[in-house]
Amino acid sequence: MIEAHTATVAGLRVHWHEAKTTRPVLYVHGVPTGGWDWLPFLERTGGAAPDLPGFARSEKPAGFDYSMDGYADFLEAFVEHLGWERHALVVHDWGTVGLVYAQRRPERIERLVMIDNLPLFSDHRWHWIARIWRTPLLGELFNRTSSRWGYRQISRQANATPGPLPDWFIDRAWADLDADTNRAILALYRSAPPDVLGPAGARLGELRCPALVLWGAQDPYLPPEFARRYAGALGGPAEAEVVDGAGHWPWLDRPEVIDRVAAFLSAE
Numbered sequence: 001m002i003e004a005h006t007a008t009v010a011g012l013r014v015h016w017h018e019a020k021t022t023r024p025v026l027y028v029h030g031v032p033t034g035g036w037d038w039l040p041f042l043e044r045t046g047g048a049a050p051d052l053p054g055f056a057r058s059e060k061p062a063g064f065d066y067s068m069d070g071y072a073d074f075l076e077a078f079v080e081h082l083g084w085e086r087h088a089l090v091v092h093d094w095g096t097v098g099l100v101y102a103q104r105r106p107e108r109i110e111r112l113v114m115i116d117n118l119p120l121f122s123d124h125r126w127h128w129i130a131r132i133w134r135t136p137l138l139g140e141l142f143n144r145t146s147s148r149w150g151y152r153q154i155s156r157q158a159n160a161t162p163g164p165l166p167d168w169f170i171d172r173a174w175a176d177l178d179a180d181t182n183r184a185i186l187a188l189y190r191s192a193p194p195d196v197l198g199p200a201g202a203r204l205g206e207l208r209c210p211a212l213v214l215w216g217a218q219d220p221y222l223p224p225e226f227a228r229r230y231a232g233a234l235g236g237p238a239e240a241e242v243v244d245g246a247g248h249w250p251w252l253d254r255p256e257v258i259d260r261v262a263a264f265l266s267a268e
Contacts (some may be wrong), residue, residue, distance in 0.1 A: 019043065
């Protein structure tokens, strides 16, 4: 059974979803969602999926460090709050901040799943929405003039299935996109120029646990070539799989991705 929790972690009011399990799994969402993104995974594997500070139902203070290092600090505190010594890690999109945390504490990570997550390589080129967000004033204007209708239309490129993302997904994500979350998004994107992205992944080779790298073949934002590059950068046994007929959220197009992740996490 999945339960909702709220507590103070690292001085912030934090919300997360958790399902009891004998093999802890930390799920880290990306932009612009929240821990709710992982509910179908939690049903299968158990674990915990926090709303990162600035997103969904967690606190969104103006003074938080909305950067990869700031989120890595938070995740370290969150894992300590849960009392986990070792755990699996699953990341998607900007959930890449979980990799920054993992490189600090590689001994904690038992298994790693990466799904269409931000490349920690200095030659990564931002997609068109990211370039808008990274541009001062233009990013603010884009967010202020956005609408649910516009968000739904833009989402048509995010998946391989014809049409926009599912209505339930649009409704949930749009409900979370208040002014504070928009501020967090802009700060996060602007904190990661190429000369930060590359060094942020410099210690990926220290992650020697078994790893699965899944990528939607039709992801319009992050090319699937990064699946192979990530697998090659890790220090342990890593499988790279490009999922045909899937976009940026592969499990929305191909629900069997959830089964694949669950099977990998449960393997001995």
